[in-house]
Amino acid sequence: MERLSIVYFIFATGKANGGHYRSLALTAEHMAKYHNVKIIVLGYTYSHIIQDAPVESQFVYFNGLNISSALRKIKACIDGNSILHAFDLYAFFIVRLLRLKLGNKIALTKCGGPNPKGYFPKVRNLVLFSQEDFAYFSVIPRYNSSKLYLIPNRTEDFITDTTKVEEIKNRFNLHTYDKVILRICRISRMYQKSIVQSIHLHQYANDQGCKTALIILGNVQDQGVIDQLKNDLPDSVFFLTEDRYTANAKEVIEVADWVVGTGRGFMEASAKSRVMFAVSMQDDLPMLIGTHNFDQAFAFNFSERIIFEKQHIVDNRIDIIKLFSKAEHEASVKKQSLVWFKEYFSIQGAIEKYGSMYKDLLDDTKDDKDLVLHWFKFIRANLGTWYRELRKLVK
Structure with a gap:
């Protein structure tokens, strides 16, 4: 089996202990048995779930405005041969910018939640957790040229305290x-x-x-x-x-x-x-x-x-x-x-599917207009966090 370089990205704010952080931590841990894996946490906080995972990880502060400094820090630890895989829309914004600069293969996981009612970015390689999402994206013309992968959320047995x-x-x-x-x-x-x-x-x-x-x-x-x-x-x-x-x-x-x-x-x-x-x-x-x-x-x-x-x-x-x-x-x-x-x-079935997917990723397309819309989506969603962060500084 060819040993790939895979860098996972996730955006974190607040306590950052939701289910998709645990899904990423578990996926990365098991993928690391077969590939070179790293997790980069973007946002306002370094999720303790990612920190505690037995996988190399790094925190990069990113608020949507400090794009240049965030990209500079990330580019120092990855190259164009790494597969970049985002586990949310906001992390995927940075991943798209990295692809433009380095030419990486990229993917996005939509971890759950209802079907999108507003903007959802263009993506050529999209992982979905539910049949509900798979059915939705399968009939959207915007994703006709995309590869959709149905890889349901997985877990593993664990020890009771x-x-x-x-x-x-x-x-x-x-x-x-x-x-x-x-x-x-x-x-x-x-x-x-x-x-x-x-x-x-x-x-x-x-x-x-x-x-x-x-x-x-x-x-x-x-x-x-x-x-x-x-x-x-x-x-x-x-x-x-x-x-x-x-x-x-x-x-x-x-x-x-x-x-x-x-x-x-x-x-x-x-x-x-x-x-x-x-x-x-x-x-x-x-x-x-x-x-x-x-x-x-x-x-x-x-x-x-x-x-x-x-x-x-x-x-x-x-x-x-x-x-x-x-x-x-x-x-x-x-x-x-x-x-x-x-x-x-059980997680093992998902690991096999991810391994096959990474070997067959499509090249993403350049779409400046959609990238700007993606940035606006990020900014709008983070206004409340900016306000809370500003209040902390004032106090």
């Missing part, structure tokens, strides 16, 4: 409950719907006679959301927001019996053979995932945009009751969850 799990169990007296539900996400308006559905699941299970606790685990990004959510909640709903638990939240998944998951979080919970729920577009309860509806959820990368069949929504409440009324049914669901992890979510 039993000390933290016991801490949480003792802190919330979880041994007094029949079932524990877990939702791991940033506490913000973006994930409010999934949190609300988790609360409804908790309420429904309790109403049906199953004494259930719910843990919402994640960083608080919008205090107004958590204040609103806490109104009139029972004592058996717990918010866990300390960095000790949120920094690597997957380590405590086994504190729960049931997990309401999205994207990468769904896959990580399946690795621990949990009962899995996905957010439903049509109902106030999350959907219990089984063999009958797995494909629908997988097509949308287990996002909050899944549209389930009407009969599945009707049957969902009965299926939930079976979880705690028939022990063998819950055991079967948990077993199937682990099967999905091994068949669909």
Whole structure:
């Protein structure tokens, strides 16, 4: 196997601990077994997830205006033979500029989220995590000459931090409950719907006679959301927001019996053979995932945009009751969850696909107008960050 030089790029701001940072860290770690790999973090903060990854990495401050200085620092450590692969739109802006100067082969990964409603850059090599995105870009004339690669998000098995799990169990007296539900996400308006559905699941299970606790685990990004959510909640709903638990939240998944998951979080919970729920577009309860509806959820990368069949929504409440009324049914669901992890979510399958892709990349085209539009997109998206950074300096 030819050993390639691959440089990954990602843009970071705030705590920089979202799922796509973990996806990149894991992908780079495994690609480094076969190729020369480096990660360059652009933006305002050096993501601790990338720093902690067993791969060479570098931070370059970039705010959209200091283009020359950022390019100068990056060019000092790469050459025209390196493949440049961005894991978000903002990092891809710098990658496009580097291609113009050095002639590199380049690629972009759209890690998830809804289909773009506004500007999305021209790109010849585009990696997509979901069938939803693949179907969308396949019919857009702008990408007729592009290569689209469907490489779903992947994860790997990992070690549970039993000390933290016991801490949480003792802190919330979880041994007094029949079932524990877990939702791991940033506490913000973006994930409010999934949190609300988790609360409804908790309420429904309790109403049906199953004494259930719910843990919402994640960083608080919008205090107004958590204040609103806490109104009139029972004592058996717990918010866990300390960095000790949120920094690597997957380590405590086994504190729960049931997990309401999205994207990468769904896959990580399946690795621990949990009962899995996905957010439903049509109902106030999350959907219990089984063999009958797995494909629908997988097509949308287990996002909050899944549209389930009407009969599945009707049957969902009965299926939930079976979880705690028939022990063998819950055991079967948990077993199937682990099967999905091994068949669909393991990282090794993705590594093989990336290796094939890098050998077959198309040359990107020069489009000055689109590059300017890309820069405007970056500037507009970063106005809020500029304001917050300026306030810090004033203080």
